[in-house]
Amino acid sequence: MASSSTIYCIMEVLLDAFSAQSLPLFEVAFTRCVIISVSSFMWLRRSGEPIFGPANARNLLASRAVTGCVSLLAFIYCIQRLPMSQAMILSFTTPLMASVAARFILHENLKITDIAGIAFSFFGVLFLLGSPTSIEGVSVEPKLGQGVHVFAVLIGLVSSLAGGVSYCFLRAAAKTSDQPVGTIFSFGLLSTAAVAICMINHPSKSNLLTHEFVLPSFYSFVLMTFLSVLAFFAELFxxxxxxxxxxxKVANIQYLEVALYQLWGMGSLRVALSFGKVVGCLLVFVSACCTMYFGPEKEME
Structure with a gap:
């Protein structure tokens, strides 16, 4: 989920740069899921690996697909009902959820350095996203009342929890099948079907999941395709x-996304330089460097 928020922010910048029209989030997500599914399918066929993974890993692959799909759909709902800054902060609780979930699901030990690194990175994100962020290139529903706002925050937390659990199933499935691309294909396949259902037009304009289809322009289609290919490689890595x-450790590195995006925004003069943003970037980069400095701790089989 954390990477989704960054992808939508980059989408906004590029759409604005090319003067493309606004697009419903479900169309962006559908394009992304289709490209991820096709790319991972072609990868598996070319490498000669089983499309649905080995028999001993299929339950893990299915669990990874379900939790990842729930996280994606919940995040899209959240980003439609909350300001972008709040939705991104909620999305970046996913690494926290992943670290806690790994303690119970994968029985991984959390060291003080791991906890401190994630805490520093998350505080850095709070500094970076303290002010509202507008999204113009991607269409967002009007914000509703306080009750719906609270409900959207709860949905955002559900998305983060599902995303964190998805990390654990992804790790377990990748280690069991020895082929991480299988986890991407299972997620992409299920998410494509789920997002396609949500794209069905509905006469009720207040429907929370469905939206009227908007035919993308040439520039919008090219940009969505390009970012979807990048999303595939992000999922692969x-x-x-x-x-x-x-x-x-992997979850902590995910916080680099928002720091790099803010640096990009400040470098292109789209984001105003401020003391809080500089402090936030420093916290994230110092935490990530410390995580990499302590080095890999590969588990002994």
Whole structure:
């Protein structure tokens, strides 16, 4: 889920740069899921690996697909009902959830350095996202009343929890099947079907999941396709990282996404330079460097 928020932010910048029209989030998510499914399928066929993974890993692959799909759909609902800054903060609780879930699901030990690293990174995100962030390139529903706001926050926490558990199933499945691409295909296949159902047009404009289809322009389609390909490689590197390293360390590196995005925004003068943002970037980078400095701790089989 954390990577989803960054992808939508980059989508906004590129859509605005090319003066493309606004697109419903479900269309962006559907394009992403289709590209991820097709790319992972072609990867598996080319490598000669089983499409649905070995028999001993299929339950893990199915669990990873379900939790990842729930996290994605809940995040899309959350990003439609909350300001982008709040939705992103909620999305970046996913590494926290992943570290805690790994303690119970994978029985991984959390060291003080792991906890401190994630805490520093999360506080850095709070500094970076303290002010509202607008999204113009991706269409967002009007914000509703206080009751719906609280409900959206709860949905965001559910998305983070599901995303954290998905990290654990992803790590377990990747290690069991010895092929991380299988976890990507299972997630992409289920998410494509779920998002396609949510894209069905509904006469009620207040429907929370369905939206009227908008035919993308050439620029919008190219940008969505390009970012979807990048999303596939991001999923691939994440799965491979979780295959090799502890969940807590990989989750902490995920915070680099928001720091790099803010640096990009400040470098392109789209985001105003402030003391809080500089402190946030420093916290995230110092935490990530410490995580990498302490080195890989590959588990002995």
């Amino acid at each position: 994440l799965a491979h990282g979780l295959q090799l390293e502890k969940t807590g």
